[in-house]
Amino acid sequence: MEGIVERSREIAADVLRDEQRSDGSPFLGHPDAVAAIVRDELGLPAECCAAVYLHEATRTHPGIDISAFPPDVLTMVDGLNKISTIKPKDTRLEAENYKKLIVQYSTDPRVTVLKIADRLEVMRNLAIFPKSARDQKILETLMLYIPLAHQLGLYNIKSELENIYFRYADPEQYRAITNKLKATERDRERLMKEFIAPLETKLHDAGIVYKLKIRTKTAYSIYRKMQVQKVPFEGVYDVFAIRFIIDCEQDPKLEKELCWKVYSYVTEEYEPDTSRLRDWLTTPRPNGYESLHITVKNKQGNALEVQIRTKRMDYEAENGQAAHWAYKGVQHEANMDRWLRSVRYALEHPADTKPEDLPQPPSKEIFVFTPTGELRILSAGATVLDFAFNIHTNIGVHCTGGRIGGKAVSIREKLHTGDTVEIMTSRNQKPNRDWLNYVVSSKARTKIKQELDAEERKLAADGRELLERRLKNWKLEWPDDLQQEFMKAHRYTSVIPFMADIAREVVDVNDIKSYILANASASTEKEPEQTVKKNTAFSTGSDEILVINAKNVRGLDYKLAKCCNPVFGDDVFGFVTRTDGIKIHRMGCPNAAQLMEKYPYRIQKVVWQESASSGDFQCTLNIVADREQAAISSIMDVISQFKASLRSFNVNENSRGGTYDISVRLLVPSNMELDKIISQINNLKHILKVKRS
Numbered sequence: 001m002e003g004i005v006e007r008s009r010e011i012a013a014d015v016l017r018d019e020q021r022s023d024g025s026p027f028l029g030h031p032d033a034v035a036a037i038v039r040d041e042l043g044l045p046a047e048c049c050a051a052v053y054l055h056e057a058t059r060t061h062p063g064i065d066i067s068a069f070p071p072d073v074l075t076m077v078d079g080l081n082k083i084s085t086i087k088p089k090d091t092r093l094e095a096e097n098y099k100k101l102i103v104q105y106s107t108d109p110r111v112t113v114l115k116i117a118d119r120l121e122v123m124r125n126l127a128i129f130p131k132s133a134r135d136q137k138i139l140e141t142l143m144l145y146i147p148l149a150h151q152l153g154l155y156n157i158k159s160e161l162e163n164i165y166f167r168y169a170d171p172e173q174y175r176a177i178t179n180k181l182k183a184t185e186r187d188r189e190r191l192m193k194e195f196i197a198p199l200e201t202k203l204h205d206a207g208i209v210y211k212l213k214i215r216t217k218t219a220y221s222i223y224r225k226m227q228v229q230k231v232p233f234e235g236v237y238d239v240f241a242i243r244f245i246i247d248c249e250q251d252p253k254l255e256k257e258l259c260w261k262v263y264s265y266v267t268e269e270y271e272p273d274t275s276r277l278r279d280w281l282t283t284p285r286p287n288g289y290e291s292l293h294i295t296v297k298n299k300q301g302n303a304l305e306v307q308i309r310t311k312r313m314d315y316e317a318e319n320g321q322a323a324h325w326a327y328k329g330v331q332h333e334a335n336m337d338r339w340l341r342s343v344r345y346a347l348e349h350p351a352d353t354k355p356e357d358l359p360q361p362p363s364k365e366i367f368v369f370t371p372t373g374e375l376r377i378l379s380a381g382a383t384v385l386d387f388a389f390n391i392h393t394n395i396g397v398h399c400t401g402g403r404i405g406g407k408a409v410s411i412r413e414k415l416h417t418g419d420t421v422e423i424m425t426s427r428n429q430k431p432n433r434d435w436l437n438y439v440v441s442s443k444a445r446t447k448i449k450q451e452l453d454a455e456e457r458k459l460a461a462d463g464r465e466l467l468e469r470r471l472k473n474w475k476l477e478w479p480d481d482l483q484q485e486f487m488k489a490h491r492y493t494s495v496i497p498f499m500a501d502i503a504r505e506v507v508d509v510n511d512i513k514s515y516i517l518a519n520a521s522a523s524t525e526k527e528p529e530q531t532v533k534k535n536t537a538f539s540t541g542s543d544e545i546l547v548i549n550a551k552n553v554r555g556l557d558y559k560l561a562k563c564c565n566p567v568f569g570d571d572v573f574g575f576v577t578r579t580d581g582i583k584i585h586r587m588g589c590p591n592a593a594q595l596m597e598k599y600p601y602r603i604q605k606v607v608w609q610e611s612a613s614s615g616d617f618q619c620t621l622n623i624v625a626d627r628e629q630a631a632i633s634s635i636m637d638v639i640s641q642f643k644a645s646l647r648s649f650n651v652n653e654n655s656r657g658g659t660y661d662i663s664v665r666l667l668v669p670s671n672m673e674l675d676k677i678i679s680q681i682n683n684l685k686h687i688l689k690v691k692r693s
Contacts, residue, residue, distance in 0.1 A: 004069070005035070008050035012057040015064065023128035030121060031056045037117040041157075048110055051076035052118070059084050072108060079111035080118075082418055101367040101375065102144065104417055112148060119145045120157055123164040138165050162220035170223075177219040180233050188216065188240050191302055195242070195270075202265045208258060213243040237276070237295050238305035246310045255310040256281050259292050262308045270296035273303070288316065369420045378415065381440045385411040388423045389444035396444060397451055398425040412438045430455065456500050458655075463502030465654060468661075470509045475590040476516050477563045477693060486515050517594070546574060546606040548584065558582050560617070564589035565693075567617040569671035574604030582606075616645065616667040619674055623662040623681065624689040627653065631660065631686035638680045644668045659688065 012031055019027035035049040047070065054066050054077045062081075066074065082105040103112060123141055126134055142165050149158035167174045192214065203210060217225070217239050225236045233239075246258050259281055266272075278293035292308040368376050368387060376390055384404075388411070389396030401410050403422040415421065431451045439445055471478055490507070492498040501507045548558065558574075564586040566572050571587040575595055582604055585592055596603055625631040632651060639646055645667040652661045668674045674692070682690045 004050045004073070005046050005053070008053035008057075008069070008073075009035075011064065011066070012053040015057040015061050019060070021125075021128055022130065022133075025128075027056075033121045033124075034114075034118050037120055038114060042113065042117060042154075044110065044113070047073050048076065048114060051080065051111075052114060055080035055084075055114075075108045076111050076114065079105045079107055080114060083111070083115050085418070100365065100377070101417070102148065104365075104367060113152065113154070116145055116149050116152070116154060116157060120161060123161055126164065126168060134168060138168050141165050142169075159218045159221075162218050166218075166220040166223060173223055174219055177222055177233060181216070181219065181222075181239075191240065191298070191304070192242075195298065195304060198269050199265060202269070203262065206261065206265070208262065209247040210262070211245050211247070213245065214241070216240055237273075237303040241305040241307065243307040243309070243314075245314045246308070248310055250310075250312050255312065259308045259310065263292050263294065266294065266296060266306055266308070270298055270304075272296050276305075290316070366415055366417045366419075368415050368417070371420060371422045379440050382415050383411065383438050383440070384409060384413045384415065384421060384423070385435060386439050386441045386444050387415060387421050388425075389439070389447055390441065391423065393447050395423055395425060396447060397431060398427060398429045400424050400426045400429050411435075456496060459503040460496045460499035461652065461655065463499035463504075463507075464652065465656065465661075467499070467502055467509055467512065470513070474513055476513065477590050478512070478516060479562045481562065482516065482519060485519075486512065546582070546604060548572070548606050548608050558584060561585045561589065561591075563591055565617065565619045567619050567668055567671040567674055568608055572606055572608070574606045575599070576602040576604060616669060618647065619666055619668060620693045621664045621666065621678065621681070622689075622691045622693050623660075623664065623687065624654075624657075625660045625662060626686040626688065627658055627660055628686045631684070632662070634684045634686070635662065635664070635681055638684065639664070639666065639677060641680070642668075642677050643673050644677060 009031075013028055016027045016031075021027050021030065031053050035052045038044045038048050038052060050069065051073050054069065054073065058064055058066060058077060059081050066077065069077075083102055086101060102115065105111065119141060122137060126137065129137065141161055146158055146161050146165065149155075149161060163174075196212070217236070222233065222236050222239055225231075225238075226233065229235065244262050246255070246262065248254060248258055273295045276293070276295040278291075280289055280291050280293070284290045290309065290313045293305065294308075295303055295305050297303050365377050366380055366382060368378060368382075370376065370391070376387065378386055378390060382390075384402040385396065385399055387402070388399035399411055401408060401424045402413065403409065403424065404413065404415070404419050408424075431448050433452060435448045436445060439448065467478070487493075487495070487498050490498075492501075498507065502509060546558075559580055559582070560566050561575075561583045566584050566586045572584050573587060573592070573596075574582040574584055577583055584606060585595070623635065625635075636646075636649070647665040647667060648663070649665075650663045652663075654661050666674070666677070668677070678690050678692065681687055
């Protein structure tokens with residue numbers, strides 16, 4: 001590794017020799033200053049400094065050959081270059097997503113730290129940038145880099161970034177708080193000495209080994225406390241805080257005893273505010289954090305926050321699951337926490353850590369950009385089609401492919417973090433069932449299924465219209481029971497896919513015609529003519545004319561044909577069947593001519609009894625009406641005025657004709673009552689046609 005920094009700096013100096021910063025100074029000063037932070041303030045090795053120089057060189061001149069440098073350096077350079085392409089459209093709204101993206105780009109965990117060092121140098125020189133650039137940088141710093149520094153335990157850098165941000169974001173408040181801090185600095189020093197002295201004596205005499213961590217809150221932290229607690233500067237209790245860290249054996253019982261012992265010495269010496277006691281020894285926080293927090297006052301009434309914990313507790317709070325940033329409300333995920341903790345270990349033990357030994361950043365998500373720079377987060381394995389539906393359902397439905405980096409790709413192309421994707425669409429494009437194999441997101445799958453279902457229903461309506469038109473031309477009836485038998489024979493469990501397949505021509509309507517005709521005659525074609533037992537109660541004797549009684553028409557020997565549903569008073573004839581006795585058909589039945597021509601010897605003359613008695617007859621009306629809701633209610637009103645019982649009322653929209661196709665099933669006592677109903681419906685407004693089937 002000897003000379004690696006010098007070689008990388010020479011490359012950067014050559015490439016950047018003509019570039020300047022906003023104040024006219026050589027741009028090389030920026031990587032020089034970042035490398036100094038990395039080396040002197042973070043203590044990172046030479047490879048990290050080299051990565052800083054090579055990043056700035058290749059970011060603007062990607063064609064430079066740096067392949068001679070070690071692989072881990074090249075990995076860090078690649079990560080820094082990718083992070084530099086992030087141009088948040090609205091950092092305030094998507095801060096967590098952009099933080100995740102920065103971490104995911106950091107295949108080598110040190111990349112995140114190098115980027116924080118880069119941002120620190122920029123913030124230290126923020127004055128050289130124009131105002132618009134300053135505003136964007138301070139917003140990014142607040143939302144992205146300060147939380148990341150906090151998560152990594154880079155508290156000094158975090159504090160400096162906060163103060164610089166505060167100085168530019170709210171200069172008046174910044175000056176007010178920093179002036180108060182300066183004005184009270186001597187008082188704090190005096191308080192510190194006065195406060196610690198008696199405690200040091202007691203702890204020493206008790207044989208308790210400890211060390212102290214003393215800190216003063218930053219101006220920004222104080223400002224945030226003032227805002228949240230709605231108090232003035234003087235009302236922030238923990239401007240000045242001290243932490244006792246006890247060095248003892250890792251025995252839970254002993255640790256708690258010593259913490260409470262120190263607590264007793266502190267509260268014996270100073271007045272405690274018991275309302276601010278936080279006992280996370282007896283009941284640790286859910287994340288495992290253990291400590292005692294208490295606010296006390298001295299004789300002059302000055303408040304001070306005291307934290308008491310053991311060395312083990314402090315280490316776990318700083319490094320383990322209960323890391324400080326993990327309980328301060330910073331949003332995180334468990335696998336990201338583990339990865340970020342590994343970065344801290346790399347900082348503290350640079351000689352012991354190899355990049356290949358460290359866990360990789362979380363990879364359950366990918367981060368993809370629109371051509372305008374908008375960030376979208378998708379599940380790993382997402383495709384161009386997932387991305388299209390993520391943007392908008394209408395774009396997904398009409399997606400034909402995309403462009404990634406200017407290269408045309410199919411809808412099945414899998415995306416990767418950092419891709420900029422442009423979606424291509426066509427008005428004629430429609431989803432198909434194969435699309436479900438090309439997506440991984442639940443949103444895309446749901447929308448595709450909805451579109452397929454809508455398309456299936458549209459095809460079903462077209463298929464139904466085609467079938468009804470053909471049946472009308474053939475003058476054939478298609479009863480529900482016959483339709484169900486046909487569907488069952490062809491393995492259809494639902495009407496919608498069956499009708500849709502008629503529209504697709506998977507089912508041939510001529511096969512349906514043959515099936516109807518075959519069923520109309522199948523029961524008689526194979527059997528010789530035989531005599532059917534008559535119900536003598538309704539026979540006139542030698543003339544062979546049967547008298548049908550409405551009340552008893554459902555008896556053993558007589559049945560009304562379902563293909564035409566005769567009603568009392570209709571002109572009818574009987575047809576002798578093999579097993580169902582005599583079937584009564586209307587003279588106007590679509591099957592009448594065929595039956596009379598092929599089987600004249602089976603035709604039986606029948607007449608109705610003189611009065612309808614109390615029988616009820618089923619019939620069906622097919623109505624075509626304008627697509628007006630009033631038409632439906634008017635039909636219902638007419639039916640209610642007569643001696644009719646409504647059995648079913650089905651409405652289908654005919655999109656091509658702009659009409660309603662209405663099917664009404666009724667029970668009526670006679671054809672006279674039915675004729676009245678038909679006549680009244682025919683006279684209604686919006687009614688185009690009424691036909692009995």
